[in-house]
Amino acid sequence: MLNKVCVLTVKVENLKKAIEFYTEVLDFKVYKHYGEKIATLVHDEIPIVLEEEGTNKSGEGQNVLLGILSEHIESDFNRLKSKGVKILFDEPKPCPPGRYIVIEDPSGNQIEILEFTN
Template sequence: MQVSVISVGVHDMDQALSFYSEKLGIEVGSKKYYPEIVELKSSVPIILFAVDRKTEIEYEKDSYVAVGLNVESANDTIKDLKAKGVDLIFEEPVPFPLGMMTAAKDPSGNVVEFLEFNN
């Protein structure tokens, strides 16, 4: 088996599209089923699908599935995301077993992790 898609429930499709495409720079794919479903282009496609309400996750306490994105520099990513008004979970890079990272919440409360791997 292999992962073929990552599905992310979002309570406001327009806010989600703004976050993922404008703030994170992920290209929008098919909008054929907008506003119920929109595809984001990635090595593993990300499908945004409409739900009724946002989630309230307490990071590192609640269970969740996170979208993990590789970044060159956690520090630079934090600066860029702060300038774009992204809701960061960590204002400074934090270590994880393979390098440094930060995390943010999308407008629906879903977690996105930004991972700087050690070489």
């Protein structure tokens, strides 16, 4: 079942500036760094991930990405594919917490489907 939100990713231009804003202005704390371009913030419920993607194209694309929990990424991948859902990868890809795929809803909004293995 793919009906549990498990992470919220905020795409940022500059991770250092984003961390300063989220910690000094909004009072979040950094939980963990995953290399130079990804960090998670301490949050009691849904983890919030800051991911540096470089220059924002002012209004193009999406800057907040919903992550939905998958218990079995392979079977969910195959089920979504059989239903004609637009999947951006040919197979699940690795990520720091496990594996993921990205799909698009009918409006073109991207949604991550994540399986936690680490």
